[in-house]
Amino acid sequence: MNYITATSLRTKSRELIETLKQGESVSLIYRSKVVAEITPKKESKPLTKTDIKKLQKLAEEFNLPKLSYKERERRYRKHLMEKYGQSLS
Numbered sequence: 125m126n127y128i129t130a131t132s133l134r135t136k137s138r139e140l141i142e143t144l145k146q147g148e149s150v151s152l153i154y155r156s157k158v159v160a161e162i163t164p165k166k167e168s169k170p171l172t173k174t175d176i177k178k179l180q181k182l183a184e185e186f187n188l189p190k191l192s193y194k195e196r197e198r199r200y201r202k203h204l205m206e207k208y209g210q211s212l213s
Contacts, residue, residue: 128151148164
């Protein structure tokens with residue numbers, strides 16, 4: 125499948141997805157003109173142990189304060205009051 129029309133997107137979505145999974149791109153046709161090209165998204169690699177260790181190291185470098193649940197709730201309520209006003213229940 126190298127092309128798909130705008131009207132057949134609903135009925136041929138399964139074929140479109142299979143084509144994209146194979147790594148092929150598909151041209152979108154609307155009123156006898158090619159208006160777009162649908163390309164598959166590049167796969168991102170999942171986090172690995174080394175990435176998690178780097179993330180922990182960055183968090184330590186930022187040295188952010190530890191917040192208790194009570195403090196988080198207080199800050200969240202304050203934000204909601206500023207955004208929506210007193211009528212929030």
